Amino acid sequence: MESENKYLLPKQGLQDLILALKTAGYLVIGPKIDQEAIVYDEIESIEDLPRGWTDLQAPGQYRLKKRDDDAYFGYVVGPRSLKQYLYPPRQLVATATRDGQRWEFEAIENVDEKYAFIGVRACEIAAMRVQDRVFLEGAYVDPLYAKRRESALIVAVNCTMAASTCFCTSMGTGPRCNNGFDLALTELADAFVIEAGSEKGEKILRDLPSSPVTTADLDQEQKLQQQAVDQISKTMNPVNLREDLLANLDHDRWAETAQRCLSCANCTMVCPTCFCTTVEEVSDLTGDNIERQRNWDSCFDIDFSYQNGAIVRDDVRSRYRQWLTHKLATWHDQFDQSGCVGCGRCITWCPVGIDLTEEVAAIRGNRE
Amino acid sequence: MVVELSAVKSVSPWQTHSVRIVSVKAEIPGVMTYRLKFVDQAVGNSFTVEPGQFNMLYLPGYGESAISVSGYDPENNELLHTVRAAGNVTRALSRLVVGDELGLRGPFGQGWPMETARDGHLVLIAGGLGFAPICSAIETAVQQSSRYRRISILAGARSPDQLLYGQQYNLWKAAGAELRLTVDRATSQWSGNVGVVPLLVNRIEISDPATTTVMMCGPEMMMWYTAKAATERNIPAENIWLSMERNMNCAIGHCGHCQFGPAFICKDGPVLRYDKIASYLKIKGL
Numbered sequence: 001m002e003s004e005n006k007y008l009l010p011k012q013g014l015q016d017l018i019l020a021l022k023t024a025g026y027l028v029i030g031p032k033i034d035q036e037a038i039v040y041d042e043i044e045s046i047e048d049l050p051r052g053w054t055d056l057q058a059p060g061q062y063r064l065k066k067r068d069d070d071a072y073f074g075y076v077v078g079p080r081s082l083k084q085y086l087y088p089p090r091q092l093v094a095t096a097t098r099d100g101q102r103w104e105f106e107a108i109e110n111v112d113e114k115y116a117f118i119g120v121r122a123c124e125i126a127a128m129r130v131q132d133r134v135f136l137e138g139a140y141v142d143p144l145y146a147k148r149r150e151s152a153l154i155v156a157v158n159c160t161m162a163a164s165t166c167f168c169t170s171m172g173t174g175p176r177c178n179n180g181f182d183l184a185l186t187e188l189a190d191a192f193v194i195e196a197g198s199e200k201g202e203k204i205l206r207d208l209p210s211s212p213v214t215t216a217d218l219d220q221e222q223k224l225q226q227q228a229v230d231q232i233s234k235t236m237n238p239v240n241l242r243e244d245l246l247a248n249l250d251h252d253r254w255a256e257t258a259q260r261c262l263s264c265a266n267c268t269m270v271c272p273t274c275f276c277t278t279v280e281e282v283s284d285l286t287g288d289n290i291e292r293q294r295n296w297d298s299c300f301d302i303d304f305s306y307q308n309g310a311i312v313r314d315d316v317r318s319r320y321r322q323w324l325t326h327k328l329a330t331w332h333d334q335f336d337q338s339g340c341v342g343c344g345r346c347i348t349w350c351p352v353g354i355d356l357t358e359e360v361a362a363i364r365g366n367r368e
Numbered sequence: 369m370v371v372e373l374s375a376v377k378s379v380s381p382w383q384t385h386s387v388r389i390v391s392v393k394a395e396i397p398g399v400m401t402y403r404l405k406f407v408d409q410a411v412g413n414s415f416t417v418e419p420g421q422f423n424m425l426y427l428p429g430y431g432e433s434a435i436s437v438s439g440y441d442p443e444n445n446e447l448l449h450t451v452r453a454a455g456n457v458t459r460a461l462s463r464l465v466v467g468d469e470l471g472l473r474g475p476f477g478q479g480w481p482m483e484t485a486r487d488g489h490l491v492l493i494a495g496g497l498g499f500a501p502i503c504s505a506i507e508t509a510v511q512q513s514s515r516y517r518r519i520s521i522l523a524g525a526r527s528p529d530q531l532l533y534g535q536q537y538n539l540w541k542a543a544g545a546e547l548r549l550t551v552d553r554a555t556s557q558w559s560g561n562v563g564v565v566p567l568l569v570n571r572i573e574i575s576d577p578a579t580t581t582v583m584m585c586g587p588e589m590m591m592w593y594t595a596k597a598a599t600e601r602n603i604p605a606e607n608i609w610l611s612m613e614r615n616m617n618c619a620i621g622h623c624g625h626c627q628f629g630p631a632f633i634c635k636d637g638p639v640l641r642y643d644k645i646a647s648y649l650k651i652k653g654l
Contacts (some may be wrong), residue, residue, distance in 0.1 A: 038620055053375040075487075094382045096428035096471065103428055105471055107380035139519065139622035140381045246629075249651050278617055278622030283429045292382070297623070304625060307615040308454065320652030332632030336622075 007210035008217055009185070009192040014072065016047045017183075018118070018153070023243050024204070026153060029085060031078070036307040037066055038078040039116070040085070045268035050075060050117075057163035057344065060353030061351030062217035073119055076163040077343055080273030082128050085115050087135070087286035089296045093144070093279060098129030104237050109143050116153040122174030123166075123343040125156060125181060133335045134275050153200060160224040162231035168355060170236045174343045175228040186221045193221045205355050236357040238338060244364050249321065253362045258316035260352050264296035267354075268323065268345035273339050276304070299323050324356060370469035380469055381620045384426050384471035385411045395532050399497065401438065401450045401651060403628075407469060411444030418502035420583075420611060420639045422481030424619050425461065426471030427450065433457040436501035436638070437470065437475065447472075450500040454634060476619040477638050480505040485581035489574065490516045491603075493594055494523040495565045495586020497531040501638070502585050506536075506616040510543035514633050517579070520572050524565035524586075526552045546572065551558040569601060572586045572647035577602035583639070585611035587653060595642050612637050612645070631653060 009017075021028050030043040031050050038050045055075040057065045067074045097104045131147065135142040157211045168174035176279035177184045182201030186193040193213060196202040268274040276299040283290050297304060299322045305312035313319045331339035340356075386407035393401045406412030410532040417423075417440050431442065433455065439448030453462035464470065477589075490509055494502040509519050521540060525531040528551050543546055548568050550561035561568065565586060574580050582598045586589055591610050598608050614626035614633040623637035629648035631637055646652055 005519060062562075094384060096384070096426075098428070102469055103386060103471060105386065105426075106386035107382040107384070109380050135622065140622065143380050195394060216500050248652070275622065278433070278623065278625070281431050287429055294623075297625075299624065305615060308612065312614070313653045313654065322627070322654075326624075328626070330630040334632065 003053075003054065004356050006195045006213045006218070008014075009151075009194040009208060009210045011191060012046075013073070013194075013209050014049075014192065017204070018043065018045060020204055020359070021116040021118075021209060022084060022202065024116075026114050028116050030118035030120060031065065031073070031075070037062060038064065038091070039076050039080045040078070040082070043118070046072065054161070055163065055186050058346045058353075059165065059347050059355045061352055062348050063203045069189070071187055073157045073185070074161065076159065076161065076166060077124065077345060079270045079345065079349055081124055081270070081343075081345070082117060082152075083131060083272055083275075085113070086128065086152065087131060087142075087145055087202045087275065089311065091144060091294045091303055092291055094292040096292070097183055107143075111144050111147050112363040113148060114151040115148065115265075116155065118155040118157075120154050120156045120177075121159055121343075122156070122177040123168045123341045124170075124272055125154065125177060125179075126171075126173035126341040127343065129180060130235075130273040130335070130337065130339060130341065131275060133337065154181040154183075155209070156184040156188040157229040158184060158221075158225055160187060162228050163344060163348070163356075164233060165347040166232050166342065167234040167344060168230050168342040169229060169365075171235070171238060171340055171342035172176055174233070176225055186224060187222050188217060188224065191217070193203045193217060203298065236340075236342070236360055241323075241338070241360065242332045245325050245329040245360070248363050249262060251363050253359065254317045254321045257320050257354065257359055260354055261316050262351060263300045263302070263319055264351060265300040266349045266351060268298040270345040270349045271327075272343060272345065273327075273341065274298070276351065280302075288329075291360045299326070325357060328360065370574050372411040378624075380498070381473070381618075384424075384532060385471050387447070387472045388469050390545070392466060395450060396530050399450060399452045399453075400531065401470070402446055402461075402470065404447045404449060404470075405428070406445055406472075409445070415445060415475075415580065416442070418449070418479035419482060420501055420507045421475040421477050422501075422616075422619075422638060423447070423449065423472050423474030423476070425451075427457050427460045429470065430460040432458045432471075432473070432617075432619075433461075434476075434619060434634070436611070437504040438500040439507050440504065442564075448503075450497070451505070451569065452497055468512040476626045476634055478636065478640075480583050480611075480639055481581070482508055482510075482535060484649055485583075486515050488521070488579035489518040489573075489576065490610055491520045491522065491569075491572065491580060491582045491598070493565060493569070493582060493584035494521075494532075495534070495584075495594075496525055496530070498585035498587070498590075498611070499525075500585075501521055503536075505583050506540060506545070510545055513543045513545070517541075521545050522550075522567070522568040522572070523547075524550040524590075528555050528558050529558075534591070542646065548572065564593070565590050566597040569594060570599035574601050576604065578604065578607075580607060582608045583611075584609070588612075588649065589604050595646070599642075605640050605646065606641055607640050608642035609637050610642055
């Protein structure tokens with residue numbers, strides 16, 4: 001019985017959860033309003049959460065709006081994702097220190113942060129698993145990602161609403177969280193339904209002020225989860241998507257899209273799976289202490305494909321094509337899965353509102 | 369392109385090791401071959417490299433540059449790297465002298481299929497600085513020349529003074545290899561071929577195309593026409609191997625820079641099989 005693992009947690013119980021996580025030594029990361037967006041940030045208490053706010057999303061648009069209730073998680077997804085923490089925008093990976101005529105080289109192997117993430121959506125768990133494949137399951141393991149990932153605790157939230165940009169149902173990643181979490185919440189009108197997805201989660205759940213769920217609670221949970229599914233209007237058929245794109249590398253649409261694309265890299269920054277970086281040398285004034293800093297980079301940056309005095313992808317057409325075909329096509333060759341989880345961030349945060357699902361439809365020739 | 373979990377390495381892929389310059393040899397103007405030895409002998413002893421792989425050479429404060437291995441002496445743990453002073457890192461490297469130290473991460477990537485080519489006719493083709501990764505295959509092949517039915521070396525450069533490794537030619541020929549050279553622009557002393565590298569493919573005898581293996585490195589345009597010439601001589605596309613180049617930053621398939629269609633050149637390459645990449649080679653801006 002599904003309900004055997006589920007409990008009812010009063011809304012105020014969320015505060016107990018945050019405190020329990022802090023007591024256990026976690027840096028608690030949750031949703032917070034910053035610069036008129038709901039973003040992941042360090043939170044101290046439930047007072048920090050965007051209670052009573054929602055987000056309105058459309059291609060090139062993101063607005064916060066007051067809800068007519070006091071929901072803590074009554075929004076969809078913001079510009080940040082877990083990669084902000086698990087694979088941060090700036091990361092020291094190695095140092096070089098001059099010792100007379102010699103150099104001492106050191107690779108950074110340890111990180112202190114132990115994160116607990118609250119409010120993680122199904123598409124974000126899927127995105128984390130996509131990055132796991134890149135950084136943990138290949139020939140080389142990124143030691144810093146591995147440490148942060150292993151110590152992280154995930155408190156998922158099942159979506160009860162969707163944005164116009166969401167298409168997780170097409171990509172098979174949501175909106176319900178089926179696995180990959182330690183605890184999962186569904187926000188009802190007056191309480192949360194809470195379930196554990198791991199031993200770590202069970203241990204924390206045992207100390208929370210929970211009570212048994214009733215059939216009515218479960219009915220309400222089911223209805224709210226279905227509401228999210230019903231609100232999803234965007235679709236992208238993943239069947240043969242790789243083949244359709246790779247057969248159309250010379251399609252006229254790429255040049256047409258390049259007329260609109262600003263090559264600004266916003267889509268790659270907000271994408272929860274995009275992983276491109278560049279290591280830069282950061283020296284002190286003496287030149288004796290060098291830090292090798294790995295920064296997020298983007299295939300939309302003109303220098304990204306620089307080689308031997310020339311730029312390989314020297315126009316927006318080739319850069320947009322690289323991004324879309326990597327995400328939706330060659331990712332399969334490299335990692336046996338799509339690089340897209342259907343979160344819609346690239347659509348919302350594109351300044352000119354380019355919608356990848358429309359680009360795919362145009363290339364497939366079934367423009368609506 | 370999915371890698372085996374068993375290949376997981378425990379040491380941080382970002383760990384750089386110190387190497388000392390044992391000798392520097394001026395090859396052609398602006399191009400030097402460095403003989404490098406690990407400062408920590410234990411590191412050197414545990415180091416192995418396959419022909420066709422590459423290392424990241426590191427000049428602190430300047431950065432790293434991906435340089436193919438052009439030779440390896442396992443007895444002395446010494447590596448040969450032929451480098452053109454072209455960018456920030458390689459220009460800084462060109463200012464170093466014997467005894468200086470620099471950093472090295474590696475080896476990385478998939479090398480030449482020396483085993484797969486065994487017992488057959490080995491055709492090794494180089495254009496310009498593409499001679500550097502081919503050199504490691506040549507050295508390996510001529511040292512074990514009985515393993516191959518025949519070894520043909522085809523190399524080209526813009527002009528005779530741009531041809532690399534001139535001092536090794538006689539050794540290669542003495543080991544039984546056939547050597548054919550070509551230049552774009554001849555000088556009065558030049559007695560070899562004049563013309564582009566792909567034309568050399570038509571000049572050699574290929575008695576059994578099915579057991580002939582072609583390994584090549586050079587400009588992409590050269591490789592495209594050379595591979596085409598080889599297939600026209602009935603050599604199967606799956607017997608043709610190209611060493612590709614893209615800007616490599618991390619060398620471990622994590623940074624995204626060196627993608628070429630489905631391949632990460634750093635970990636799936638640099639040596640890739642022609643039939644797997646042929647459809648991508650002529651697409652501009654890929």
